[in-house]
Amino acid sequence: MTTLTRPAVSVRGAVKSYNGLRVLDDIDFIARTGEVTAIIGPSGSGKSTLLRAINHLEPLDSGFVTVDGELIGVRLYRGRLRELSERAILRQRSRIGFVFQNFNLFPHLSVLANLVEAPVVTQGVPRAEAAARARELLARVGLADKADAYPRQLSGGQQQRVAIARALALRPRLLLFDEPTSALDPELVGEVLAVLRDLAASGTTMVVVTHEIGFARDVADHVVFLDAGRVVEQGPPAEVLVSPREERTREFLGKLI
Amino acid sequence: MTPISPPSAPPAAAEDELSPTLASKKVVPLRHPWRWVAGAVALVVLAQAAHALVTNPAFQWDAFGYWFFRPVVLEGLVLTLELTGLAAVFGLLGGIVLALMRLSRNPVLRAVSWGYVWIFRSIPLIVLLLFLANVTALYSTLSLGIPFGPSFVEFSANDLLSFFVVAVLGLSLNEAAYAAEIVRSGIISVDQGQLEAASALGLPKWRQYRRIILPQATRAIIPSYANQLIGLLKGTSVVYITSLLELFGVVQTQASTNSGQIIPLLMVGTVWYVILTSLLSVVQYYVERHFSRGALRTVPPTPFQRFRARLRAVGVAR
Amino acid sequence: MPRLARIPVVVVAVALAGGVSACGSTETPAAAAVDANGNQVVTVAANTDFTKPVQITVPKVDAIRAKVPKAILDRGRLVIGSGALPNGSPPLNYIGVDQRTLTGVEIDLSRLVAGVFGLTADEQNASWQNMFVRIQSGQFDVGFSNITVTEERKNQGYDFASYRQDNLGFEVNRNSTWNFDGNYQSLAGKTVAVDTGTNQEKILVEWQTKLRAEGKALEIRNFADRNSTYLALASGRVDAYLYPNPSIAHHALQTANTPNPTRSGGTYSGAGATLQGLIAATTKKGNGLAEPLAEAIDYLIEHGQYAQVLAAYGLKDEAVAKSEVNPAGLPVTNS
Numbered sequence: 001m002t003t004l005t006r007p008a009v010s011v012r013g014a015v016k017s018y019n020g021l022r023v024l025d026d027i028d029f030i031a032r033t034g035e036v037t038a039i040i041g042p043s044g045s046g047k048s049t050l051l052r053a054i055n056h057l058e059p060l061d062s063g064f065v066t067v068d069g070e071l072i073g074v075r076l077y078r079g080r081l082r083e084l085s086e087r088a089i090l091r092q093r094s095r096i097g098f099v100f101q102n103f104n105l106f107p108h109l110s111v112l113a114n115l116v117e118a119p120v121v122t123q124g125v126p127r128a129e130a131a132a133r134a135r136e137l138l139a140r141v142g143l144a145d146k147a148d149a150y151p152r153q154l155s156g157g158q159q160q161r162v163a164i165a166r167a168l169a170l171r172p173r174l175l176l177f178d179e180p181t182s183a184l185d186p187e188l189v190g191e192v193l194a195v196l197r198d199l200a201a202s203g204t205t206m207v208v209v210t211h212e213i214g215f216a217r218d219v220a221d222h223v224v225f226l227d228a229g230r231v232v233e234q235g236p237p238a239e240v241l242v243s244p245r246e247e248r249t250r251e252f253l254g255k256l257i
Numbered sequence: 258m259t260p261i262s263p264p265s266a267p268p269a270a271a272e273d274e275l276s277p278t279l280a281s282k283k284v285v286p287l288r289h290p291w292r293w294v295a296g297a298v299a300l301v302v303l304a305q306a307a308h309a310l311v312t313n314p315a316f317q318w319d320a321f322g323y324w325f326f327r328p329v330v331l332e333g334l335v336l337t338l339e340l341t342g343l344a345a346v347f348g349l350l351g352g353i354v355l356a357l358m359r360l361s362r363n364p365v366l367r368a369v370s371w372g373y374v375w376i377f378r379s380i381p382l383i384v385l386l387l388f389l390a391n392v393t394a395l396y397s398t399l400s401l402g403i404p405f406g407p408s409f410v411e412f413s414a415n416d417l418l419s420f421f422v423v424a425v426l427g428l429s430l431n432e433a434a435y436a437a438e439i440v441r442s443g444i445i446s447v448d449q450g451q452l453e454a455a456s457a458l459g460l461p462k463w464r465q466y467r468r469i470i471l472p473q474a475t476r477a478i479i480p481s482y483a484n485q486l487i488g489l490l491k492g493t494s495v496v497y498i499t500s501l502l503e504l505f506g507v508v509q510t511q512a513s514t515n516s517g518q519i520i521p522l523l524m525v526g527t528v529w530y531v532i533l534t535s536l537l538s539v540v541q542y543y544v545e546r547h548f549s550r551g552a553l554r555t556v557p558p559t560p561f562q563r564f565r566a567r568l569r570a571v572g573v574a575r
Numbered sequence: 576m577p578r579l580a581r582i583p584v585v586v587v588a589v590a591l592a593g594g595v596s597a598c599g600s601t602e603t604p605a606a607a608a609v610d611a612n613g614n615q616v617v618t619v620a621a622n623t624d625f626t627k628p629v630q631i632t633v634p635k636v637d638a639i640r641a642k643v644p645k646a647i648l649d650r651g652r653l654v655i656g657s658g659a660l661p662n663g664s665p666p667l668n669y670i671g672v673d674q675r676t677l678t679g680v681e682i683d684l685s686r687l688v689a690g691v692f693g694l695t696a697d698e699q700n701a702s703w704q705n706m707f708v709r710i711q712s713g714q715f716d717v718g719f720s721n722i723t724v725t726e727e728r729k730n731q732g733y734d735f736a737s738y739r740q741d742n743l744g745f746e747v748n749r750n751s752t753w754n755f756d757g758n759y760q761s762l763a764g765k766t767v768a769v770d771t772g773t774n775q776e777k778i779l780v781e782w783q784t785k786l787r788a789e790g791k792a793l794e795i796r797n798f799a800d801r802n803s804t805y806l807a808l809a810s811g812r813v814d815a816y817l818y819p820n821p822s823i824a825h826h827a828l829q830t831a832n833t834p835n836p837t838r839s840g841g842t843y844s845g846a847g848a849t850l851q852g853l854i855a856a857t858t859k860k861g862n863g864l865a866e867p868l869a870e871a872i873d874y875l876i877e878h879g880q881y882a883q884v885l886a887a888y889g890l891k892d893e894a895v896a897k898s899e900v901n902p903a904g905l906p907v908t909n910s
Contacts, residue, residue: 100457329674502661
């Protein structure tokens with residue numbers, strides 16, 4: 001099927017420096033529609049920066065990102081890429097879901113209000129309709145009874161599931177996950193991964209930065225291994241994670257197991 | 258051979274006493290007799306202070322009673338409330354604008370905001386008020402128009418700047434400088450991730466601030482701003498320099514006319530201030546409680562809810 | 576328990592009720608009227624609790640009026656500044672017993688002067704500092720506020736038309752045994768309060784220097800305002816308070832029936848040992864008002880109104896025989 005292999009995200013020649021340090025050093029990579037792409041690598045390898053560049057939370061110094069063929073955060077004008085207005089960028093982001101390591105739920109709003117806010121404000125969805133959809137999503141992540149709770153009354157795993165539901169509320173064409181289980185106690189990791197597996201099974205396009213090699217092996221369609229701002233190796237998990245070609249990848253995987 | 262008993266009591270004897278029936282009884286908590294003593298001493302000292310206050314003839318409580326509801330005193334009180342209220346509102350609005358300017362990415366706005374706070378925290382309020390009250394002598398007309406260009410409307414400065422307007426203006430300008438820092442500290446106390454999450458959801462910039470950042474910042478702002486407000490309430494007394502007499506000014510003036518009653522008049526002012534700050538404290542408590550939603554796992558009960566729960570516990574009310 | 580929950584609401588209601596009733600006050604009518612001959616009739620010493628009101632008639636004197644600057648005549652009002660905020664100085668200038676209206680011998684005399692000019696008196700109360708700023712900026716035509724003529728003030732840009740002796744006095748507690756005998760040496764070892772920025776402070780500092788040279792001490796204390804000073808006197812933190820003599824008798828009268836009565840402990844000239852201090856109507860230098868002011872005061876002295884107003888306040892001893900424009904004042908250095 002050709003639609004399944006169309007690139008949802010395409011990153012070309014991405015470069016980003018902080019104070020002279022190249023965090024992203026000429027990165028090319030593709031994530032395909034309907035697939036789960038896992039980005040792995042040691043800390044400081046640029047994984048999170050790359051993920052944040054996809055929805056322009058992190059503007060690139062050079063290179064560009066497209067989502068479903070549309071340039072993100074920039075436009076082509078007289079042969080150069082120019083940054084879009086703040087408004088236009090925000091509009092593009094409203095169709096790209098982003099799940100943070102630290103959940104970043106709004107603590108002063110109830111769980112339901114956390115989910116309803118963005119669809120009503122950015123997409124003009126009527127409040128009642130947004131609320132009904134929010135309750136469906138909460139049921140889907142197993143938190144139907146927590147609609148009126150406040151985030152700090154929930155466990156870490158529950159908060160991260162709410163954060164996923166909040167990202168889904170915008171009906172995104174793409175979901176980005178930034179180490180979604182790293183801030184969780186070990187016994188809570190499973191419930192969040194179960195939600196991710198469920199989403200993957202339903203054909204949601206996802207890019208996941210993760211340390212959970214087991215999850216990447218079982219769920220991902222494509223694995224990208226980053227080190228020092230460069231793509232060292234990428235391919236199906238059976239290749240990259242089981243029999244890697246590169247010494248650097250083997251070394252990294254050896255440390256984890 | 259008689260068995261040699263160990264020098265201390267055998268542990269077996271103690272074990273015997275710990276019978277199953279004992280295990281089921283409640284443990285008697287440690288008594289704290291010194292807490293009772295300290296409480297009693299504090300009450301005696303308080304009673305003594307109250308007695309000294311009531312019986313000392315210097316306080317002239319009959320004069321206090323005469324002055325407490327005098328129309329001039331109440332007019333001063335109203336002026337105090339008006340000045341405090343207006344300066345608090347304008348000062349806070351100005352402070353929010355200044356704080357946002359200071360946090361913006363525009364270096365000019367940042368510098369202007371920094372400069373404003375620097376200069377208005379440096380100028381003594383009394384000098385600022387004296388200057389504003391006499392600015393009419395320096396600029397007899399004020400005009401609206403293009404900067405350095407033609408003007409469309411002209412006002413006589415004396416008509417526009419009544420003493421009351423001067424006082425509100427001076428207090429607000431001064432208050433805004435302090436409020437700016439309080440608001441800024443509140444905003445930077447909100448986790449950076451909140452702005453990121455809001456902007457990842459595509460919320461418009463103003464909505465990010467109004468709906469996500471300010472409500473959370475408010476929680477950190479309230480205690481400091483309540484302090485600032487109470488300072489302002491009493492600080493309004495400097496407006497006498499612009500020929501306005503608020504509560505303390507009235508008390509001072511009347512005391513200078515009736516110099517035998519200085520202490521009771523000062524007490525009148527004090528008691529009114531106590532009443533006003535008490536009201537502010539009550540309001541602060543409830544506003545703080547409102548904005549603590551979500552910040553605490555459970556919102557604490559109000560003093561009245563707590564009191565009723567106590568009564569219910571001893572069976573007085575249901 | 577619903578009644579308990581209502582307590583803060585009740586307190587709010589009381590505060591609001593106070594606010595509402597305070598809005599219903601009315602302005603006190605002016606103390607001047609015009610009689611059938613077109614002369615102003617000024618009621619002096621009204622609004623006091625220690626003396627009787629007196630009605631004094633003042634005719635408009637065209638010869639003097641002609642010398643008043645045209646801008647003021649066109650306005651029809653003489654703007655008179657008083658520096659009695661927030662603390663007044665009874666019986667000179669202060670808020671009277673109606674608790675609202677500016678009262679006192681300074682104000683009443685200024686009304687009579689306005690009457691000679693044929694102008695309406697517009698008395699405005701300000702803080703002491705603001706009064707001087709407003710005289711300088713022309714917002715006040717003249718200050719009548721127990722202002723002493725000093726050479727320093729002349730240098731700062733003021734003209735003067737004198738109208739009363741400036742006599743200082745020492746106020747002490749009634750049970751004090753100390754009296755000022757006119758010689759600074761009687762102050763050795765004493766603690767004396769004085770208002771900052773006044774000529775009496777200048778005098779006191781010089782005495783202190785002289786006493787130090789003789790190896791003796793004189794402690795000087797400044798308080799924020801007159802109320803605080805009276806409290807310090809009553810509590811025994813200061814032995815005496817040096818300030819304008821007219822206020823001393825008045826304050827002694829007011830404290831007579833309180834727990835801390837006071838008395839006068841001796842007087843002194845406000846311009847030092849060799850010069851009689853003078854109180855003067857004060858204008859901005861060169862605004863042309865000092866001359867007509869002096870003539871108006873002389874007119875009131877000659878025709879008896881001046882004596883009447885001083886008598887009404889019991890201040891006959893402070894009278895001058897003639898008004899002078901820019902008389903010699905307390906020297907810049909009085910040594």
